[in-house]
Amino acid sequence: MPQPITDIYLPRQAKVEQIEVENSLISTFVLAFSDRQYNDAFHYQPGQFMMVSMPHYGEAPISISSTPTRPGAIHLSVRRAGKLTNAMHGLQVGDTIDLRGPYGRPFPMEQLQGQDLLFVAGGIGLAPLRAVINGCLDQRDRFGTLTVLYGSRTPSDIAFQSDLGLWQKQGVDCHLTVDAAEPGWDGAVGLVTSLMDDLTPELSRSTALVCGPPMMFRAVLGKLASMGFSDEQVLTTMERHMKCGVGICRHCHMDGKLACVDGPVFSLAELRKLKIMELES
Template sequence: MPQPIADIYLPRQARVEQIEIENSQIATFVLAFSDRRYNDAFRYQPGQFMLVSMPHCGEAPISISSTPTRPGNIHLSVRKAGKLTTAMHGLRVGDTIGLRGPYGRPFPMEQLAGRDLLFVAGGIGLAPLRAVVNSCLDQPDRFGALTVLYGSRTPSDIAFQPDLAQWHNQGVDCRLTVDAAEPGWDGSVGLVTALLDDLALKLDKSTALICGPPLMFRAVLGKLTNMGFSDHQVLTTMERHMKCGVGICRHCHMDGKLACVDGPVFSLAELRKLKIMELDG
């Protein structure tokens, strides 16, 4: 439910209902607006984000990692990185934070209907893609085969493990890799791009969705291009520090586009038209 124009900068109070520890740096906060009527009516789409605020800590954009087909709570998966996100990691159940949104252009779910979807993620990058995967699983007749390739630094850093196990049980082809093995790990070791080598994809009916750090992002883009994916068959989210969320401050300017309203979801075809440093090299 979009906020009225008069309230675009006004956060609404939300309560921490549950905290799920993903790894040593990432936690997922399950939130509900204190205003129950607003909470019950709140809607969003995969790929959108919220602006989160805490007293004396400022405000930051965080992708929604929960699923629109499962209303009632909002999940925000947060990596400890700066002042606000570090403060969030100190929250307990029952504490409150400020939320405003949802903002941003979502993943084009209508365009993805009927297609096989390949998800490639690294680290916290699985968070915004989680919403898409779960939305597809909740509407299995609308989407084709789902494949998830996920890379982490070590086995201990693998986030969203309950989701990955559940997806596997529901028929998703989940493949994991790590940069460095630990005792007991018998899975793949190496770059996430190597997981693309053994895939048998129907290229004409496939779309790839990517989210991860810049080095991974560039490597995956190159690999997908070599595999025959067109720029229109690749979707990603672009990280920028989005302050207002509604295209007024222009802080997230991207060579003629604004990440907060024109994105954060872009096709590779759209990004090719912009001077984006993540595509260089």
């Protein structure tokens, strides 16, 4: 008998159906639960994460990078960082891993309806935003303009290239920049904040969704403030080391809040009330 769908604490086996190599460090794994009935009923929201595990290699939180508007498969975009993520990069189509979740507070998709959305990401930070962007594209008339600013170290590090190409074709205003050019690159060079200079957002109906490494995050927040975005108009997802993912172990404690259950999605207004390294100058 399949387990009840409400039992979210139990790891379940999922099969790797497809692997999309994004760059030398990041791959997107397309997964489906081996229990087809469970897979068909599985539901999540953009911004939530799964606790992913492999025997001998441990467990780690990974954002769901697919959108629930395209049911049937879960996408996890994974950057090689340590024990588990390196082992995941050795997986082949047909192999299995264990998943529990979904966990965490998602992006407030209903609140975002009618808004112009500005996505600013660096590196693997585009993974959780991909879920939102594809969700918006699947319900296009519910959202205003979509703009994506994406920064990578070098042109060879640009991940999610097929998504970026598709988004551009579907009317998303996508801009890329790299920290350092390589031969053949004629695009922008510089921090992702340099892409923000030409933007003229309609502030009364705009929200920025920001996700990337701490240095980029701080610079982007400064730029958004100078453009007139209020702290309530900026959303992000917080990365913290997590063990349980469900508010028990307190590894992801952030000055009174837990990234796993109070987040990982927070508004900047909520984060300003906490003492966290990302906001220290």
